[in-house]
Amino acid sequence: GQNIDQPTEMTATEGAIVQINCTYQTSGFNGLFWYQQHAGEAPTFLSYNVLDGLEEKGRFSSFLSRSKGYSYLLLKELQMKDSASYLCAGSRDDKIIFGKGTRLHILP
Amino acid sequence: DVKVTQSSRYLVKRTGEKVFLECVQDMDHENMFWYRQDPGLGLRLIYFSYDVKMKEKGDIPEGYSVSREKKERFSLILESASTNQTSMYLCASSTPQGSSYEQYFGPGTRLTVT
Numbered sequence A: 001g002q003n004i005d006q007p008t009e010m011t012a013t014e015g016a017i018v019q020i021n022c023t024y025q026t027s028g029f030n031g032l033f034w035y036q037q038h039a040g041e042a043p044t045f046l047s048y049n050v051l052d053g054l055e056e057k058g059r060f061s062s063f064l065s066r067s068k069g070y071s072y073l074l075l076k077e078l079q080m081k082d083s084a085s086y087l088c089a090g091s092r093d094d095k096i097i098f099g100k101g102t103r104l105h106i107l108p
Numbered sequence B: 001d002v003k004v005t006q007s008s009r010y011l012v013k014r015t016g017e018k019v020f021l022e023c024v025q026d027m028d029h030e031n032m033f034w035y036r037q038d039p040g041l042g043l044r045l046i047y048f049s050y051d052v053k054m055k056e057k058g059d060i061p062e063g064y065s066v067s068r069e070k071k072e073r074f075s076l077i078l079e080s081a082s083t084n085q086t087s088m089y090l091c092a093s094s095t096p097q098g099s100s101y102e103q104y105f106g107p108g109t110r111l112t113v114t
Helices: none
Strands: A009-013 A018-024 A031-037 A044-049 A053-057 A060-065 A070-075 A084-092 A095-098 A102-107 B004-006 B010-013 B019-025 B031-038 B042-049 B064-070 B073-078 B087-094 B109-113
Touching: A009 A018, A018 A031, A018 A084, A018 A102, A031 A060, A031 A070, A044 A053, A044 A060, A044 A070, A070 A084, A095 B042, B004 B087, B010 B019, B019 B031, B019 B087, B019 B109, B031 B064, B031 B073, B042 B064, B042 B073, B073 B087
Parallel strands: A009 A102, B010 B109
Antiparallel strands: A018 A070, A031 A044, A031 A084, A053 A060, A060 A070, A084 A095, A084 A102, B004 B019, B019 B073, B031 B042, B031 B087, B064 B073, B087 B109
16 A cells, blocks of 8 residues: 555644654655645655665754654754644655645644 | 746636646756645645656546646646535646655645635
């Protein structure tokens, strides 16, 4: 199958750290994307992992374990502007299969 | 800067009308995609194209068709709009160069069919 599972909603506090998990049940993915989507806007690229391990990019980090079919997005020093949906997506050839997204609420 | 544009941000059409959604990208990308996004269902692929005059069905092609006459332009056509096609439509493009197939999205068209 091509299921990509991630929590529907999460809530965190400004200044804190939050980890958004993503699991997938397919072979054949070349890599794993994370996109951010603010309400009413288009998704924007955050990260792409093709190798196992952690990749850090400023306040955001993304982790991939291909053998476990598992990824997470780590957001540090949360800001109110981080309130958005975060989409986990697997790439296969030229296509991207998207999960349903995790809506992250940031409380002051 | 990468740019994907869509012809309309908001569109209201009547049931049975033929609807054209246009998408243009200026990055010389080979691949273009049409998605619809609905609450609780996420992004679902309708059609995609790897090259001019080529098209492939995605996961939910029923009720839609596409046209790619020029590399930069990918059109989504609703032959006879129905109320269940009320949705946010997102166009994206990508290039197969390199190891990443990052997709760049347009701003979206919110279509309401009444």
